[in-house]
Amino acid sequence: MRRYFTRKFLIYLLTFFFAVSIDWAIPRFMPGDPVQSMLSRAALHPESATAMYDYYSNSFGLDVPIWRQYLNFWGSLLQGDLGTSVWLYPQPVSSVIANAIPYTLALMLPAILLSWWAGNSFGAFAARRKWLDNTALPFAYILNSMPYMWLGILLAWLLGSVLDIFPLSGGYGYGLQPEWSLEFIGSLLKHWFLPFASLFLVGFGGWAIGMRNLIIYELESDYSHYLTALGAPQRLIRRYAFRNAMLPQVTGLALQIGVIVAGALVTEIVFSYPGLGNLILQAINNEDYFLLQGAFLFIIIGVLIANFVIDMVYVLVDPRTRTGMRGATS
């Protein structure tokens, strides 16, 4: 057991190293020069521009050879320093991200977990009822195959524009300041609903279809037939089938998290929601190496942690992985 987790941990550490290295490299492959474009917006005299260029290059650490930049990056990363944002100069990247993270988490966690839970419950329920299977599942297919962006736009148009129930963009009302007041929290919730609903619905459809298929597969498996042959009531057979069908769904949840991050990016952009996804878009537009690195770093950490947790959960729920760990017995 211990060896298994040590090995897993080392693999995750290695993955982290490579992912972060790629994360460092990707922004630097972008054409253009962040300092140059920052200065060109300021429209300075050529002489002062050169001086400013040197000053900023130095302060961002971009005036040293590329390998030195890489080592410096790891050095400061290990000290918890993510650098300074080019776009929001001179704010440190860590505080920019810290402001965005709560929005993304508040959007993503409920959307991922609730859609997973509700989708699986609904799928398992639909698998037993033919009429529901025939009527509701096509809608699940439609939901699942809809791009996040398109569903987001549809929801915004219907609930925001036509019915005017929910606001179309932003994290909270324009006239408000973040504070612990009822008005602010209400506005927060109202702005949260549409992006949440679009993420939830797409996820819900996918999970429901997956669960429905898995349950039907499990109910047709040999152990279900054997239980039937021994006169076990449907209740017991369904309980076993549900439990076994959940296993691939647990793995699916881990895999889905990476995809949902991308989905959140699109959703946040559609609704101008002030989370990590929106930040990534701004960072790319402004060639903000440090902000982009920092935002990706959080996604990498998020995906790795989620996978590690699922790895551990899997060992608890599926005995077959445990056998693999200590080698076959007899």
Place this chain on the structure above:
Amino acid sequence: MSVQVKDLKVYYRTLRGDVRALDGASFTIADGEIMGLAGESGCGKSTLGRSLIAIDGRMRYVGGSVSLDGAALPLDDQAAMARHRFTAVSLVPQYAMSAMNPTRKIGKLVTDLLRSRGIAPDTVLGEFRRRLELVGLSTDVLARYPIELSGGMKQRVVMVISTLLDPSLLVADEITSALDVSTQKAVAEAVVEFRDRGFVASTIVITHDLSILVQMADSIMIMYAGKPVERASTDAVVSSSRHPYTRLLLSSLPEVGVRYEEHRLSGIAGRPPSLLNPPPGCRFRDRCPLAFAKCAEEPPFVEVAPGHSAACWKA
């Protein structure tokens, strides 16, 4: 007479019509008798075995009756039938390797199953342990998951589970087909031992392997194209079979001491007829070397010698 089957007919529903997989089977099995049921693929032997346990949605009960110790089994009512399963009729399935839920410990699985049938697990678990030891397994298997056992071990555990409540009829469907020869023998011996100890009253062993039946069965019934063609004691079937199909089936078995490099092993030419719309008359007619004009009429399944029935005009 413990098990009495009368003119049992079970068809499969397909889009092109009913497939008459089991088209009228009548036989009786005495208490303590092990009856072997043999025939080539598609002869209806598995359908017969399955019908005695559970008729599922693809199958259609057409007619006939089965009575167990004098009481009729409600074959066409699956909810009522469920009460008889496990206690009165039980199955050792073809798929014993995957018959147990892979994510449940075997002990837990049996406890769950017993509870779901309204039987207090404590009353039978002691017996379960004893029987596991009887088939040469340690009681540790209760705390194991099915994947931790070998194929032969799983086969034996499933046999013990299926016979735990001392059923009157046990259907053993192709229980040896996935095993190596030495394990086959052990399983065959276990079936006989279970009968000898009175764990099961009557047993039907379904197989396409006649040689295994010779080792374990008291009597053999041969089926062809959905109907029984011959039924007799094992010795009679082997030494003095009356139906040409049985004889051809036996002659296609290899013999010890014969070198088949020089001597080609003969099979039976041709194929069984389609059961979607079977031809009238004897169904073996087209492949039968003895066929004559009368075979256009269906031969009745009648006693041709004491305890020996066959369905052939020339028997």
